[in-house]
Amino acid sequence: MTIAPHAGLRLTYDEPDRVRLSGPDYRFSLIHDERPLTEHVHLAFPAPDDATVRAFHAAALAAGYEDYGSPRERALYHPGYYGAFVLDTDGHNVEIVNHNR
């Protein structure tokens, strides 16, 4: 929820065992049920500009999430690739990226 406003997501379902966030044409749900926990997913959300990438990263760190890569260009992916990474409470690598294309 800390990063949702920076990733263009809004809350569309909110019950104790299921939370759903929706973007323009996609849904993302967090669930608790009897099935095994999800492990080791990498999620990346798009950002419209570099400032949003920095705001996402700052908001996540201010909320206590672990840094997994500070905002900067990562030219090994492609020139202009500007991303930042944090780990969520389950250790998933969550990124926000502006491709500057």
Added chain:
Amino acid sequence: MFDHVGIAVADLAASERFYRTVLSVLGAEPSHADAGLVEWEDWAIRPTDREHQVTRGLHVGFRARDRAQVDAFWRVGIDAGYRDDGAPGLRTQYAPTYYYGGFLLDPDGNSVGQSAAISMRLRPSAMSTTCGSASATRRSPGAST
């Protein structure tokens, strides 16, 4: 919503075969493929390494054009020997009228269907944290964009 989603797989060749088989039904072919990464635009699979352990317990949905494409996706997967995680049909528990999905398990046991959605399962403690702040967000719509 997602720029991209990536998973680490126990056997890249086996998982590449699975995703090539089922995603081709949706008209998707890899945009990049080498020994370290296979990508279908915003969906990526990679082998495990010291930093990337195998992804488990994920549900991912790919969008189908129509119900016939859902049927074909599931049938192709079953005929290729992949494990069933739910035959094509309406899922009224997800939406009253329009959610038509079919589900397969990928080689690592992740559930793959067609709902243009990602679901992740969390610990109860993480869930309550998430829900608590989610409610706060909902009460302050100005805080979200």
